[in-house]
Each structure stands twice: as C-alpha cells, then as structure tokens.
C-alpha cells in the first residue's frame with residue numbers, strides 16, 4: 001500500500017465488529033514496515049490513532065512476535081521513547097525467479113532485508129526439473145529458518161511468462177516453452193505455507209516501485225534480458241491484464257516484414273532490442289561466436305570499435321520501442337532493468353537523449369532511469385508478494 005488507509009483485503013468486512021481493530025493493526029504494521037524505527041508516540045501521531053489504541057495494538061504485535069522494542073530513541077526533552085521495529089528474524093520469505101538455465105533465489109527477512117542471494121543451476125527447463133530444483137531450495141530454506149518464530153512463511157515464484165493469478169497456472173512461457181503448467185499446484189506438494197506465483201516482469205515492477213518510487217501512480221518498468229517484458233502501475237495499482245498477460249511489449253512489431261518470432265508474429269521488438277538480439281549481432285559483427293551474457297556486459301563496458309555498430313543499433317531499436325511505451329502509457333517514471341545499459345552509462349545517456357527527442361512532447365517529461373535492483377528484481381518482487389500475504393494474515397488475526 002502506498003497510502004496508509006483501509007487496505008483492499010479488509011473490504012467486505014464493514015459489518016464486522018472487529019473491523020476497526022483490523023484496520024488499526026493494518027495501519028500500524030504498514031507504518032512500522034515503512035519506517036526503520038518508530039516510537040508509540042510517533043505511531044499515534046502518524047496514524048491518528050489514540051495512544052491507548054496504539055499501546056494495546058503494539059502489545060499484541062510484540063506478543064505475536066512480529067514487532068520488537070529496540071531501546072531508546074532520540075528525544076529533545078524528557079524521557080527517551082522506546083523504539084519499535086519489525087523483528088526481521090521473526091520469519092523469512094523466499095523468492096525464486098526462473099530462467100532457462102538457472103534459478104535465482106533471494107531470501108528476505110520479515111523486515112524486508114535481503115539476507116541471501118544465490119544462483120542455482122538447472123539441468124534443463126522442463127517443468128519437472130524446475131519444480132524439483134525449487135523444492136530443493138525450499139527444503140534448504142525451511143531447515144535453515146526452522147528455529148525462527150514464523151520460519152519460512154512464504155515462497156514467491158517469478159515466471160518468464162503469463163500466469164493465471166487465481167490458480168498460479170502458467171498459461172504460456174515462450175522462453176521456457178511451457179504451456180498450461182500448474183506450477184503452484186506442483187510446488188504446493190513441497191511447501192504448505194504461503195505460495196505466490198506471478199509474471200517476472202510484473203514482480204520486478206512491484207519490487208522496483210515499492211522500494212524506489214513508492215508514490216509513483218503511473219510507473220512502468222521494462223525488463224530487458226533475453227526478451228523484453230514490462231510491468232505497470234496504472235493509477236497507483238499494478239496491472240495484470242487478462243490471464244496475467246499484461247506487458248508483452250517485446251512482441252510489438254517494430255519492423256514490418258521482419259523475421260518470424262516464436263510468438264507467431266513477425267519483426268517483434270524482442271528480435272531487435274533484447275540483449276539476446278544484441279549478443280547475436282555482436283557475434284555476427286566479429287564473424288565469431290555469440291558472446292554469452294557476461295561477455296556482452298564486458299563488451300558494453302569496453303566498447304571495442306568492431307562492436308560499435310551493434311551497440312548503436314541496439315540503442316536505436318531500444319529507442320523505437322521505449323518511445324512507443326512512453327507515448328502509450330504516459331508514465332511519470334520508466335525504470336529500465338538491463339545489465340547491458342547498467343554497464344555502459346554512455347549508452348544509457350544516448351537512449352535517454354533519443355527518447356526525449358522522439359517521444360511526444362507532452363509525455364517526454366517522463367523520468368527515465370535504470371533499475372536499482374538489477375537481475376535480482378523478479379526474485380525480490382516474489383519475496384515481497386509472499387510477505388504481503390503474510391502481513392495480511394497477521395492483520396486479519398487482529399479481528400479474532
């Protein structure tokens with residue numbers, strides 16, 4: 001929630017005699033999660049609740065084991081207030097993002113700090129291998145955190161493809177070559193806690209926006225790796241689209257009559273502006289092997305003369321698509337998640353200048369910036385999705 005108010009998940013409980021208690025708890029937990037430390041008095045001031053209400057709610061949250069006191073804070077006069085914060089060690093969320101050759105796993109504590117970030121190689125990208133690898137990461141995390149109050153309370157999974165929100169079924173992933181895979185159901189056999197499955201670009205967008213642009217109502221994030229995906233907040237809410245299929249900007253046609261894309265269309269942006277397309281162009285430019293992702297990043301930093309044309313084309317093709325995204329979505333902020341652009345500030349500046357030049361003048365005020373999270377973004381977003389559900393659960397307990 002960006003605004004502190006009645007959260008959507010308590011809607012429909014308006015006849016409930018405990019509603020005010022639930023709303024109060026939601027307010028206080030949100031404030032505590034957004035601040036690094038707060039006193040009872042500052043919580044009362046910011047929430048508008050009475051000190052008595054704050055004290056009794058805080059006592060419950062401490063008894064529940066999710067909030068802890070951290071000693072005295074600063075005060076101009078009189079007794080120093082006791083500070084409160086979310087107890088990070090109370091529990092953990094695991095976020096896993098799936099690529100064709102590996103899983104990227106991030107573990108976050110209850111206070112939202114990343115405590116572990118690792119890559120786990122996959123033997124292949126079949127659903128069986130991926131579910132097996134996720135099960136083994138989950139098993140290890142459950143064991144590691146079994147002593148904590150809530151243990152491993154949730155798992156989020158970021159999928160490079162369309163995911164049906166209600167069921168966690170992967171409708172289609174061109175990258176993994178999956179169709180109709182009941183991923184959530186399969187992982188649920190190995191984990192009985194909170195389980196969220198979503199599109200990787202959507203989850204990356206949630207992470208990017210919540211951490212670095214919490215007030216941005218119209219926010220778009222582009223995830224550029226082997227393909228190009230996007231996520232968007234529209235009027236302050238993340239947008240999913242039918243069957244979770246929002247954001248396939250990589251399949252906009254940018255070259256009429258261009259080569260056939262795996263999606264069935266021709267001349268898609270993916271085939272020109274993705275990092276895979278750039279790597280293939282670099283291979284052709286040196287009449288040699290296609291560089292892997294790490295080498296392409298190194299080349300972007302070094303910019304050898306033979307690669308110059310490929311990088312220039314890459315920026316041009318990116319500009320073409322980004323201009324269309326800016327013109328059609330009119331975001332106030334567009335965050336671009338690309339390891340290649342992150343490695344070359346000059347290339348990113350060239351892209352910014354070209355977009356400012358070519359986007360329609362009334363939308364060109366859009367702030368274009370690089371992702372602050374990089375390749376961890378989808379897994380961080382997956383952790384946050386699981387944590388969100390966990391905190392909703394704690395809030396609703398307040399109505400008991």
Ligand SMILES: [Zn+2]
Pocket residue numbers: 250251252261262263264265266268270
């Ligand atoms: Zn396509």
